[in-house]
Amino acid sequence: MSSPALRLSVDPALGPAGIAPGHVTGHGAGGPAPKRIIVGYGFWIFLLSDVIMFSAFFAAYAVLFKNTAGGPSAHELFDLHSTAVETAVLLASTFTCGMASLAVGHRNQKWTQIALLVTGLLGFVFIVLEIREFSSFVARGAGPSRSAFLSSFFTLVGCHGIHVSVALLWLGTMMAQFYAKGFRQDIRHRFLCFSLFWHALDIIWVAIFNLVYLVGSLPPELLP
Amino acid sequence: MLGKLSWQAVPFDQPIALAAGAFVVLVIVGALVWVAAKGYIPYLWREWITSVDHKRIGIMYCLLAAVMLVRGFIDALMMRSQQALAFHAAGYLPPEHYNQIFSAHGTIMIFFMAMPFVIGLMNFAMPLQLGVRDVAFPTLNSVSFWLTAAGALLVNLSLVVGEFARTGWLPYPPLSELTYSPGVGVDYYLWAIQISGVGTLMTGINMVTTVLKIRAPGMSYMRMPIFCWTTLASNLVIVAAFPILTATLAMLLLDRYVGFHFFTNEAGGNAMMFQNLIWAWGHPEVYILVLPAFGVFSEVVSTFSGKPLFDRRSMIVATLGICILSLCVWLHHFFTMGAGGDVNAVFGIASMIIAVPTGVKIYNWLFTMYGGRVRFSSAMLWSIGFMVTFVIGGMTGVLLASPVADFVLHNSLFLVAHFHNVIIGGVVFGVFAGYTYWFPKAFGFVLDERLGKAAFWCWFVGFYVTFVPLYVVGLEGMTRRMQRFDRPEWYPWMLVAEVGVLTILCGIVLQIAQLWVSIRQRAKRRDLTGDPWDGRSLEWSTTSPPPVFNFAVLPVVTSDEPYWSIKQEARARRHLVTAEPDYAPIEMPRNSPTGFVTAFFAVVTGFSLIWHIWWLVILGLIGAYVTFVAFAWRDHTEFEIPAEEVARIDRANRAARAAALAGEPVR
Secondary structure, three states: OOOOOOOOOOOOOOOOOOHHHHHHHOOEEEOOOHHHHHHHHHHHHHHHHHHHHHHHHHHHHHHHHOOOOOOOOHHHHHHHHHHHHHHHHHHHHHHHHHHHHHHHHOOOOOOOOHHHHHHHHHHHHHHHHHHHHHHHHHHHHOOOOOOOOHHHHHHHHHHHHHHHHHHHHHHHHHHHHHHOOOOOOHHHHHHHHHHHHHHHHHHHHHHHHHHHHHHHHHOHHHHH | OOOOOOOHHOOOOOHHHHHHHHHHHHHHHHHHHHHHOOHHHHHHHHHHHHHHHHHHHHHHEEEEHHHHHHHHHHHHHHHHHHHHHOOOOOOOHHHHHHHHHHHHHHHHHHHHHHHHHHHHHHHHHHHHEEEEEEOOOHHHHHHHHHHHHHHHHHHHHHOOOOOOOOOOOOOOOOOOOOOOOOOOOOHHHHHHHHHHHHHHHHHHHHHHHHHHOOOOOOHHHOOOOOHHHHHHHHHHHHHHHHHHHHHHHHHHHHHHHHOOOOOOOOOOOOOOHHHHHHHHHHHHHHHHHHHHHHHHHHHHHHHOOOOOOOOOOHHHHHHHHHHHHHOOOOOOOHHHOOOOHHHHOOOOOOOHHOOOHHHHHHHHHHHHOOOOOOOOHHHHHHHHHHHHHHHHHHHHHHHHHHHHHHHOOOEEHHHHHHHHHHHHHHHHHHHHHHHHHHHHHHOOOOOOOHHHHHHHHHHHHHHHHHHHHHHHHHOOEEEOOOOOOOOOOOHHHHHHHHHHHHHHHHHHHHHHHHHHHHHHOHHHHEOOHHHOOOOOOOHHHHHOOOOOOOOOOOOOOOOOEEEEEEEEHHHHHHOOOOOOOOOOOEEEEEOHHHHHHHHHHHHHHHHHOOOOOOOHHHHHHHHHHHHHHHHHHHOOOOEEOOHHHHHHHHHHHHHHHHHHHOOOOOO
16 A cells, blocks of 8 residues: 555545555554543553562562571461461452542542541551561560571561552542542553552562461471 | 761772772762763752653663663773783782673673663663553652662672672672672672662563553554564563572572571581572573564564565564573573582583574565665664674584583683673673664754764774684683783684774773764754654654653554554655544653662662661661651652643654655655
């Protein structure tokens, strides 16, 4: 069709995307994707990379799990009650984050702010519970320097905690942006990324809850 | 107040380090003063430092890489000279300085030369080849670049303030633990790599999204140029591997800063875990580097042979095969760890299998040349030099992939010769081919071919003269990183290698001369048509240099080689095929200092972490957060280029192409 020396251009005889139906071969020939798709897609790729980073910490934890160097083991330390509360709080915050998404969809400032505030408060409670757990371990002489096992435990779980803390900062910024700028398109795109991030942290927590806390609480004779 | 920092950090007692540091400081200060005196600062700030244009960012990446190439090469020159002088003697470099130099050489060449160079080429060429106006996240792109530059700055700062790591380019524990490396050298390494690694990861995310989501209409996956395919593959590996690097170095940092026990000898730490983790990133890394180079060769060989690439499909399959296999072979870096015969066999075989897709590619290039009208330009010379050299490097690699042979050869100069054989022969020749090939597109004039060819021959001959001796002494049992030696049979080979490295030096001098001469003669070297090599993909359909928006109207792609097929049609008809399009205003992203400011705070934070200046760490982090919020708060993120301006630029392009077409002989 078009030409050289050459300016390739859209032929008016073609369809809206500038492509004659018969010319579309294979996949992905539809031209650039809309902005929302691009932003969301890019953020998904980031989340995947983040999951890979966590998997490196998970791997290190698995390798060092039995290297307690005479210090306390997971079975002796973990208290599933407190972890269950943490889990419940975090899962609830995912629900309220979903409510915030709905409110943003309806352009409802009041409910957006309320849902985000509740999400943030639940996230904050989660962090407080985690800090309490960590400090109780340290108080019992089971700080991260005690053994390789504890180093890897504090790093893995702490890395998730740092992620949640950063997400709380982001959440505050998000609330301020909605309040000051309204439901502008680019801010809604950012909120899409934020909610993806929040849910992803939940998924990682589910992995931590299962692989670290549940497995770790098993009596040693049940472990391979 | 200043943590561990004091005047003792400046190496007044080491004349070589001090002189080198002083020289670098002088050059930087001199350059800044010159720029300021000429009044260029506002121009640089407006057009380059705050630019979010993928072409400008790509050029800055390549410039950073070129400067770091010189820096890393000086280290290489010093090492070779030391070994040439160190037979039964102390040489001129004391051991602690020599150890810093081989560590800095590897670190700089991989992280701050090879990485920025391939990322620069991908940044520059990929969106143009896809027929679009920018990458997915332009401001993030600028942040990535400036974080890489921040890492490079920290590494070079260690010349003047403190010391660099003495632990090799990958800081194996327990040597790199606080007990055995109490100085700031390893910390410089760790923070520089962490900061630039974040930049690279963001580049990976950005480019994967760009290739998969932003292509010109009609550009289906199978129609993408091979360079875009290799860009995609390389960045997928970045996204898969760089997080592992970040996590691994974070563990070592925790060991060093707060007494954790990931890799220590005490309290159950496991040093071999570091090797596993670091090579789970490190082996994919070499494919991150070489895949884009493969893409460059595909473009160059096809263009200068005047033929479509032989069997694109197998090239794409081979590229993705390498992409996957690259993640499955890391254990071959430590066969001697004692993982057992079964594990070693699996990884040995996996490593050998990688040679298959790579071999497919070599045949693709050869068959592209076969029957073609090959033009031996300097870009083509780099490509042919690559094919010869890389095959040899690949074969020594297959040899090393056999665990039995590896037990004899690991940590010897044979290994050093092997990986230089693939990295110089593959990556360095590749980026030079790409630099020569796309230079006219970036700047609007072609590089001097005579000097370019002379530089190629110096590099090519110099490479063999340097590294063949290292293969020989490696087989004779010479280990790597020796500050002195006393085996007489190695000595002559060390002298030959010194001659080789001086030959490479001639090549580099010729390249600098080439750039200098070409800039001086730019008026008569102008590329008026935008298509100096008779190219085949879309980047050659726009002007050289391209306007900020790349394409006045997004091209519609209807074949594997969109620009070539259209050009052929125009040649047959003897006039431009398309009528002038309807020009519309174009929205482009506004410039932003976010990247530069973020990098500034990254340097402040990194530096104060290295020297334990804790209040400054907090200040740096707050600064970074404020930058982030300020960026998020912007109201106007785009500006509009009016339709008349677009029309003016594009009409000039069309006129130049029509004139070029009229001037061509009838075929």
